[in-house]
Amino acid sequence: MSRDSTQASKQRRRSDQITLSQVAQAAGVSPITASRALNHPDKVSESARTSVLEAVEQLGYVPNLVAGSLASSRSKLIAVIVPSLINTVFVEVIKGLQETLEAEGYQILLGNTDYDLDREYQLVRTFLGWSCSALITAGLRHNHACQTLLNNWDHPIMEVMELGKGMDLNVGLDHVAAGRCMATHLIDQGYRHIVYVGARLSQDYRAGMRYEGHKKVLQAKGIEAPLVELDTLGSLQAGAESLQQVLTLYPQTQAIHFANDDLAAGALLAAQRQGLNVPGDIAIAGFNGLPLGQHVTPQLTTILSPREEMGRLAAKELIRRLSGKNVYRRQHDVGFTLQVGGST
Amino acid sequence: MSRDSTQASKQRRRSDQITLSQVAQAAGVSPITASRALNHPDKVSESARTSVLEAVEQLGYVPNLVAGSLASSRSKLIAVIVPSLINTVFVEVIKGLQETLEAEGYQILLGNTDYDLDREYQLVRTFLGWSCSALITAGLRHNHACQTLLNNWDHPIMEVMELGKGMDLNVGLDHVAAGRCMATHLIDQGYRHIVYVGARLSQDYRAGMRYEGHKKVLQAKGIEAPLVELDTLGSLQAGAESLQQVLTLYPQTQAIHFANDDLAAGALLAAQRQGLNVPGDIAIAGFNGLPLGQHVTPQLTTILSPREEMGRLAAKELIRRLSGKNVYRRQHDVGFTLQVGGST
DNA sequence: AAAAGGAATGGTAGCGCTATCATGACAGCG
DNA sequence: CGCTGTCATGATAGCGCTACCATTCCTTTT
Known part of the structure; x- marks a missing residue:
């Protein structure tokens, strides 16, 4: 009877957005049937389904995912937390994740910790509040509060980048082994005075792990393993500057093992500008396998890490888990490849 | 009386997560007061506030943002839609956005259209369903459905990357002018046989706009403006390969104006490998001002576009608008800078 | 033919939170 | 002393959707 809402005691609808009930009414079915038509199409008759879809089209209905999530306490959101977007490595992992997750209808909620574990905890808290269906985070290190919370x-938790025993699922590579691999290569090439150069190893602790591997190999041969730690972020610029610094501190240096390709390429290009011969005067090695390293002359010796692949695999495993399938392995090693160029 | 819920007719709580009511009970206040203590701290007495915060701490309460958003039809989510994550340009804009938005307590919902406007429409639909408080999208071109929907x-809509009359807010630069700028520089340097090289200009239509500017300048001088369009994405590799192609198609070429620095740097490095002198045999120019261009020899002539700055400014203007302040200008030109290196 | 099973649909009651209005307490005012 | 205004708090009623159970109608089984 009271069609018009003049008395409308406690009207609260702010936006005049179309609701599922209106769609249902237009389609001549109950709201719950309309809901099923959209979310479980196989559970309604074809006639109901088509009339609902028509009504959706006609009214321009946009499902309120917030309401849906609250009612079902499920969502198609996945939280992705990385320490930095400046470091392209994480972006490439995100790329792989994004590609795979979006194809399955998931949305990414992106967070950046700036290498701050307390910040990470705050982000995790917030993201849990959105009842994400999973969380992906870079690295195995978290603060205590974060650990307990998680x-x-x-819900599934996926820790990427480095290999190890995580909280739940894990896709990554063994950074200590990568460091050993490159150090072994340098020694095999006959170098004995080898410096490792990294940037902010307390933040980029995975580069620190590579140094650990590197050091072990050298020490096993009775060789010193000097470390030069830069206080800037890794970049071409920083690499160029570090070259000078290393040669001043350790004039006998024959080879430099850089924590990543940005540093290494920066140093290589700087060496060329200074008329130094690579690898004759100084050998240079990097890590990551960025395309840049393949385009400089000589080509950069580096370790190729499958970053996008890591993202894709992590996403796939997560989806597997979310769709209720059995998970046989919680740890996945994506490995790495030594790419020998002319720079060593 | 009936404290235990044995008969529990229609219990539906799936997760045994702490709710605000439990916090309120522990703090000895009503749920609504607890809500206020957390969201509008100045609207409750200090005693109430502290006891609520204590209870939150003690119980490890994590606010359910989904429920909050539904009730208030507001959220701290901001949708960000870009055409690609492979192109670092967008990533840098995201970086700028992210930095500024996260500092203000907003969360980013990230979407990737893969340069597909229909995909964009789908993403927009989904994101609107999350009742985001704003939407940021790269570019001014959208399909019809998307346009009507938006x-x-x-809520505020921010279109970034290119300058023009958008739907709402806009932060970007004039790509036609940038193309003109570089073409003018090349002509001033005395080059007359100039080829423009781009990758998939129908997708990266902003590179196409730069070509338009480039063409106008050349034609005004009565010079041909040949275009070579590659079918791959812009990359060092593609740039290296395109060099050959250009020299075969247009043997007289004196200068190549590349659509971006990846292509340009790839070509420059390839030229060096082939023993060609840059700029003596062939001059090379790019666009973007990537760090890489400053580290090759000769330095790459390019146009510096303030990408992170664009993201930061866009985020700032958006926040301004979201906090209800007046917006005086809807369009913001971030400009660009010609960086002349030795490559032209 | 009666019982049992299945498929399609709907009514009801929340999900956990906040907007709205109502209340009571107390200060300031003429 | 009543009147108005401000402040802190609470009761109530949703936000728009879906889980859960109930109902109906039809098919299959013994």
Whole structure:
């Protein structure tokens, strides 16, 4: 009877957005049938389904995902937390994740910790509040509060980048082994005075792990393993500057093992500008396998890490888990490849 | 009386997560007061506030943002839609956005269209369903459905990357002018046989706009403006390969104006490998001002576009608008800078 | 023919939070 | 002393959707 809402005691609808009930009414079915037509199409008759879809089209209905998530306590959101977007490595992992997750209808909620574990905790708290269906985070290190919070969370957690025993799922590579690999290569090439150069190893602790591997190999041969730690972020510029610094501190240096390709390429290009011969005067090695390294002359010796692949695999495994399938392995090693160029 | 829920007719709580009501009970206040203590701290007495915060701490309460958003039809989510993550340009804009938005407590919902406007429409639909408080999208071109959908949406919309009359807010630069700028520089340097090389200009239509500017300048001088369009994405590799192609198609070429620095740097490095002198045999220019261009020899002539700055400014203007302040200008030109290196 | 099973649909009651209005307490005012 | 205004708090009623159970109608089984 009271069609018009003049008395409308407690009207609260702010936006005049179309609701599922209106769609249902237009389609001549109950709201719950309309809901099913959209979310479980196989559970309604074809006639109901088509009339609902028509009504959706006609009214321009946009499902309120917030309401849906609250009612079902599920969502198609996946939280992705990385320490930095400046470092292209993480971006490439995100790329791989994004590609795979979006294809399955998931949306990415992106967070950046700036290498701050407390910040990470705050982000995790916020993201859990969105009842994400999973969380992907870069690295195995978290602060205590974060650890407890996540332990009590009953959704999949995927830790990427480095290999190890995580909280739940893990896709990554063994950075210590990568460091050993490159150090071994340098020694095999006959170099004995080898410096490792990294940038902010306390933040980029994976580069620190590579140094650990590097050091072990050298020490096993009775060789010193000097470390030069830069206080800037890794970049071509920083690499160029570090070259000078290394040669001043350790004039006998024959080879430099850089923590990443940006540094290494920066140093290589700087060496050329200074008329130094690579690898004759100084050998240079990097890590990551960025395209840039293949385009400089001589080509950069580096370790190729499958970053996008890591993202894709992580996403795939996560989806597997989310769709209720059995997970046989929680740890996945994506490996790495030594790429020998002319720079060593 | 009935404290235990044995008969529990229609219990539906799936997760045993702490709710605000439990916090309120522990703090000895009503749920609404607890809500206020957390969201409008100045609207409750200090005693209430502290006891609520204590209870939150003690119980490890994590606010359910989904429920909050539904009730208030507001959220701290901001949708960000870009055409690609492979192109670092967009990533840098995201970086700028992210930095500024996260500092203000906003979360980013990230979408990638893969240069497909229909995909963009789908993403927009989905994101509107999350009742985002704003939407940021790269570019001014959208399909019709998307346009209508967004016109009826009553939240701020920010279109970035290129300058022009958008739907709402806009931060970007004039790509036609940038193309003109570089073409003028090349002509001033005395080059007359100039080829423009771009990759998939129908997708990267902003590179196409730069070509338009380039062409106009050349034609005004009565010079031909040949275009070589590559079918791959812009990359060092593609740039290296295109060099050959250009020299075969247009043997007289004196200068190549590349659509971006990746292509240009790839070509420059390839030229060096082939023993060609840059700029003596062939001059090379790019666009973007990537760090790489400053580290090759000779330095790459390019146009510096303030990408992170664009993201930061866009985020700032958006926040301004979201906090209800007056917006005086809807369009913001971030400009560009010609960087002359030794390559032209 | 009666019982049992299945498919399509709907009614009801929340999900956890906040907007709205109502209340009571107390200060300031003429 | 009543009147108005401000402040802190609370009761109530949703936000738009879906889980859960119930109902109906039809097909299959013994």
